[in-house]
Every structure is written in structure tokens, then in C-alpha cells.
Amino acid sequence: MTPSRPLLSRRNRLHIARLLVLTLALFLVLPERPASAGANLIANPGLESIAGDGFPVCWEKSGWGANGHTFEVSADAHSGARSMSVTLTTAGQGDRKAMMLEDTSCAPNVTPGHQYDLSAWYKSSTPNTVMTVFRHDVAQGWVYWTDLASLPVATGWTQQTVRTPQVPANTDQIVWGITIYGNGTLKTDDYTMVDATQPTPDDSCSAGDKCVKGDWQVMPFDSAVRGIHAVVLRNGDVLLIAGSGNDPDAFAAKTFKTAIYKPGTGRFTAVPTPEDLFCAGHVQLKDGRVLVMGGNKDYPAADGGHGYKGLKNSYIFDPATSAYQRVNDMTAGSWYPSATVMGNGDVISLGGLGEDSHGTVATQYFSDAQQRWLGLNEANQTWNFWGLYPSMVLMQDGRLFYSGSHVFGNGTPGSGSSIYDYQAGTIAPVPGLRKKDERDQSMSVLLPPAQDQKVLTLGGGNIETNPDAHRLTDIIDLKQPSPAYTAGPPIPHGKLTGGVAQTGDQGKMYVSAVLLPDGKVFETGGALHNRADPVFEASMYDPATNQFTPGMATDPVPRGYHSSAFLLPDGRVMAVGDNPGNGTFDMRVSVYSPPYLFQGARPQITGLSSANWAYGSANTITVDKPVLKAELIRPAAVTHSSDPNQRFVDLPMTVNGNSIDLNLTSNPNLAPPGWYMLFVVGTNGVPSVAKWVKIG
């Protein structure tokens, strides 16, 4: 019998194997389809359909201000036959833009929480352009959302793509366009908008309670000094300033202290301290040095003859030399002065007590260019007394918002909150702050992102009338034509010493609020009464939902008067200080790891094109995995629940795989010049460790 022929010979099998390898290779070399691929959501994206008014269907002429401008449909197109052209001839006030029509038929539908890649082809003869987005809030209607990126000058057709932040809750549609606000011509064509939402990794957290509450650790060492003032330096170290540390004996002995704390090693280095910088003001200058202003000239007289007296001295602490250098004196003594850095890098200081322990009414102005305090007549004066440590938040137009947070005092004038225009020398009241006379050592923060221009004020008390500190929070949207505080959610209840639960309206003063890189605000510490009765409570406020998540892990160390909490570059929160009425001082240091640090691997910033960023620029970074967002956080300079310079600046992304361009705002008032911590947040919600970049 002839042996039967096998179904597949050796040769056949070889051929099949070759084919399979070839097929596999073919698939492997094909370009990978991006996660963002999807339908273009723009109606009439190429502007080819023209409406009865001669303008493209689903588009409208938009803008404001007195400026000479023309809109036209141009035949100079990127594709097809038409583009839109906007020309400004007498720019100066306002802007112009071709915008998508704000109607249900034309405006793209969006999903809250999703991100979208917005793209357009353009030519522009001016750098003064920006991609602007509005959103349709189901409760408020159409509202401004954000500005995403400045577009470089381009003579040939150039594509600009920017990814939106996550769409806020209650948003069902957005419209966007490219704004021109300088003299020149902007042409645009071929708009696209695709859903770029990235999948959230299905990582499960195995750290138990820490997954939702985070975790505090009390360091196995004490602080070397009384950490009454804390400044995070551009190298990641922490400057802790005590001066006499609220210790009259140290004052009498002229024992003034400062220490540099290195979070990486837990080591402290003593810094010679030239004067009693207890109760000074402080802020980082644009080069990363720290301007320290005023301080304690004298403690109150035992016979009540005088109160605290403020120093006029001012110093600059240089992280490079770890030393203070004196600059010229301020124009008035300053005990508990505010310190706000402006968009040009100058510093305005208001309030405090003078050398005679009376209220300081001078507006004190430090010129960064001249590196000196200006004379009284060189600065615009209103001769207004702002109280002690008034919380002055820089607004996007360069005015200062007085949030109403302050230290000490009673019977604050007016509505307790106002907008101060340094250039015009005017003060305009702002309504709506509840319990304005119980905002002593409340805390105010510019909520993330700074572009949203919302301020949250939390808690507070009154050391004179000494009621139970309250749990009110108030929020103000400084984008509104007539901003007014509105009621926010109450601070969650905590526990008092002995585990006694708070009840009713009990809240806290001496509260700390820390902006975290995931865009939330960590609220911690505080006490119920004047230098007494610590409240053990911490919660997480989410600006996106306007809600607190209660029940975060609580610092086991009481954190009342003279305590602070602040963000470290590694994403943890450090807390120092507590100075109860019995005169003791708690020297323990505690560090909080937020829940995000237990949620999975951290993204890595593997490359940074430059550490010096110009306003309106795009700056390339590389990362090791997909990221959800990127932002700059200004390092803390905090004391007495006051850090009005704390801010989180969103960096809209242009994503190209693992290479990402981060678009910095053109407006220095949104991100005053200086060193910032650059974070990226992975799609798992976990932030990177910060890289340091210098703005401006």
C-alpha cells in the first residue's frame, strides 16, 4: 500500500510559517492609532457652507471693546475654498474672534469629565492670539470657561492642537474659537474637535483606609525652630522662620532663629537671623529669593502701655547662600503685614502694626527692578488701614481681591471684603461674606485652576469675642461682572480633645488649606477658640464639584495658633507648629500622604525642554505614560493661615504621544513670575514629583 501523502508537507508548513511572520510584521510596523481618534464634532469645520449673512454656517462674529476690526470670508484657505479672516487695526481694548454659534444645533456636545483635542489651521501676523473656550452650563447658560493657548505667529498654514481640561460637571456643550487681541490678521480654517478622553487604569488600591483617607506620619524628630513662618524654596527645601518664636525671653536675649529643613534627609540647618522676624511678611521674588518684610520690634508692655510693635527692617533670603541680606527699610513698621507678588514681580504689602504699635496705613511697594522699597510718595497711597495679615489675592487683571481673611481685629469695616485697584487707588466693596467679623484666621485660597478666578474662604473666629469658630465657607467667582460671595458647603465636623464630636455650627479657625496637584484642596488643622481647643478634622474640597469629602486622616498633632500646612514638591503635605495659650509650642513635624499616593505608579517627567518659561509659550516635556493634566503650583510662603500667593495654574496640553507641549498663559497676573513646581497627573489620578521651572 502506498503511503498516503501528508496533509501538509514540511515545505508547506514552512511557507505558512513565513506568511504568518510576514503578516505579524506587517501589523507591527503599522502606525498605532491614537487613543484620541474619533469623529470631528465641529459643524461646518471647513467653513465651506455660507449662511444668508455671508458668514459661515454655525459661526458668528464675536468680541468686545472699542477696536477697529474687520471680519471676512477669505479665499485663502487651508483646504477647500474658504477661511475666516479677522483683522484688528486699532487694538488696545478688547478682542475679536470668530466663534462657533452658541446654539444647540451648532455647538458641539460634550461629556463632563471628558477631554477634547481642539485643533485649527491658522495664519497669524500677531502673537496676540489665544484659543478661548466657553461652555454651556445647564444651570447658568453660556459662560466663559478658559483660555487654552497662545498661538505663535505663522505666515504659512499651521495647525495648533490643544487638549482641554476635563469638562466641568453640568456642562453639555462647548464652543470655542481663536481670539485676536493685537493688531494684525488672523486666518483660520479646518477646525477639528475630537474626544481625547483616555481610559482610566483599573488599578485597585490595596492600602486599606489610606486609599481614601490618606495617611499622616509624625516625624521621629522635632523641628529645630518654632515653625511660625514656612516658605518652600526653589530647591525643595523649607525655610522655617521663628525669630523669637513668640518667646519674650528669646526676644530679650536676642535669640532669633531660622532653619532650613531638607525633606529628603530630615535634616535642619541653622541660619543666622539678623533681627526678630517673628510676625514678618514673606514672599518669593521672581528669582526665587525670599523677601522678608517687617517683624517684631517689641512685645506688648506688661502694663498694657503698648501693644506689639512692628519693624521696618526688610531682608532677602537667598537659597543659594542660605543667608539673609538686608535691603532698605520699609516706609513703615510692619507687624503682621500682607505680602502679595504682582504680575510684574513687584510686591505690595498692606496692613500690620507700625513701630508705635498703631495701624500701618501706608501702601508699601517693593520694586523688583530696583530691588528696593519705594518711598511713601513713590507708591500710590490710599491711606487705608487693612488690618493684620489681610489676605490680598492677585486677580487676573492686576487688581487685588481682599478676601476678608485676616488675623485678629474686630469690627472690620464695610462688607469685610473688597477689590483694591492699586493703579487707580480705589477700593470697591464686595458683598456676601458671611460672619465678616468672625474671619480671624480663616483661610482663603485661589481655587484650582487660577484661570477660574474663584476664591474659597474657610472658617474663622474672633479672638476678641471668642465665640465657637464657625464652619462656614464662602466662594466668590471673580469672573462675574459683579462678584459676590455665595455660600459654600460647610466644613465637616471634627473632634475635639478627648474625642468629643463637634456639633451644630462648630467649625474652626487657624485652618490650613493646601492646593494639591490633583486639583483638590486639602483642609486640615485648626482650633475652636482663641489659642485653645484644637479640632482634629481634615477633609478634601473638590472645586469641580464644590463638595467636601469628609473623614480624611487627621493630623495626630494639634495644629492651632502658629501652625501651618503646605505642599512639598513630592506631593505630600507638611504641617508644623502649634502655640496654645499656655505658652507652649509643639515642635513636632507631621507629613500627610494624600490618597493619590496609594493609587498606583506615579508618572515621571522624563524630559524638560527648558526650565525657563516665557509667558504665552509652549514648553515641551516628555513623560513615561499618558497624563490627564499638568499644572504649576507656586511654592508656599505661609503663616497664620495666610498664603495669598498660593495658586495652581493649569497648563493646557498639546499631546503628541509621550511628548507634550505645555501652554503657559500669556497673562502674568495668572502666574506671577517666579519658580513653580511643575506637576503632571497620570490617568490614574496620581501626580508626579514636581520639577522646578522658572516663569517670566
Next chain:
Amino acid sequence: MSRTRLAALALAAVALTAGVGWVSLTGNDPGTIRTTSVAAEGGLPDIAPTPGGPGTDPGAGPAAPGAGGPGSTGQTRELAAAGQQAARAPARRATPAPFVQPFAGQPGVTRQKPKRKPTAPVKVAPTVDGCDRSYGTIAQCVPVRFPPGVTDKCAWLRDHGFPALKVTGPDRQGLDPDRNGSACDE
């Protein structure tokens, strides 16, 4: 042709079709064409405009450091005609002027204008920190007013870690009924 060859051919055809389809699909994807700003800068014109010339922008902010860098001085910097790509090394992008929104105009709100320079000081009470300096050291703080509900001030002070306190001024709070100069020492 053997069955094997037929099967192999069919497999190859499927692979080829899939590949072509994939490439075609990807090529039409608007999301794949990305121009980073860095790439966009490659063909930019010099950013410093000639005064009065085309592209002059009085509203523009100062150029970024290095803009129009070495060798560019004196050159005519007209913006190239549309579509014309300048063949030169990448230039730094111009710094745009700050884009400021017209928020918070506060229409109708009366603004307080600068006051006259005060001739009298703004008095602030020595007890501004809420501490009664008649008791203890300056470092200690017996509250000017005790919290609501406190009926036994000395008990409250003891509970809060205060030792016996020296009375240094008028006994406003009645903490030294025996007038021995020491508060809450009974």
C-alpha cells in the same frame, strides 16, 4: 494548486487588505496630525516687527529674550506672504501681550477713593491678640473673653495647661480673689 497554497494565498490577501485599510484609516484621522509649537516655530518669521511696517503690533508685549537674535539686526522683517515658508533656523516665538479678560467690572459700585493722609494714628488696642496681659507672661494668653459656656475660668485654664499665673495688672477677670498676686492658685 494545492489546498495549502490556496489557504496561504487567502491569508496573505486578508493581511494585505487589513494593512491597507488600517493605513488608509489612520491617514484620515485628524487627530494624528499634530503640530507642536516647537515644530511650528521652525518656519516662523522673525518676530520683531519693523516700526510702521507690515505686521507692526503696538499692542504686542516685549519680544522674548533672544528674539530676533544675533545677525537679525537691521534686516527687514516683513511677514512673509501667505504660504511662503522662510528657510532659516528656528526662531524663538514672540511673546504675546498679556491677555486680560474684562471680568469683575463692578458696574454701579461706588469706589472708595484715596483718603487724605491721616494726621492721627490708627489706634489698635494692645490686646489686639485677644490676650489679657494682666496674667502670666507675655508668652501666655489668658483670653480677654473666655469661650461661651465657661463658668469656672480657673478650671478652664487648668484644663488647658496653664500653671498658676502671676497677676501683673488689674484683676479684671477675678482670678485672684485672695489678692495674693497669683491667679488660680487655690
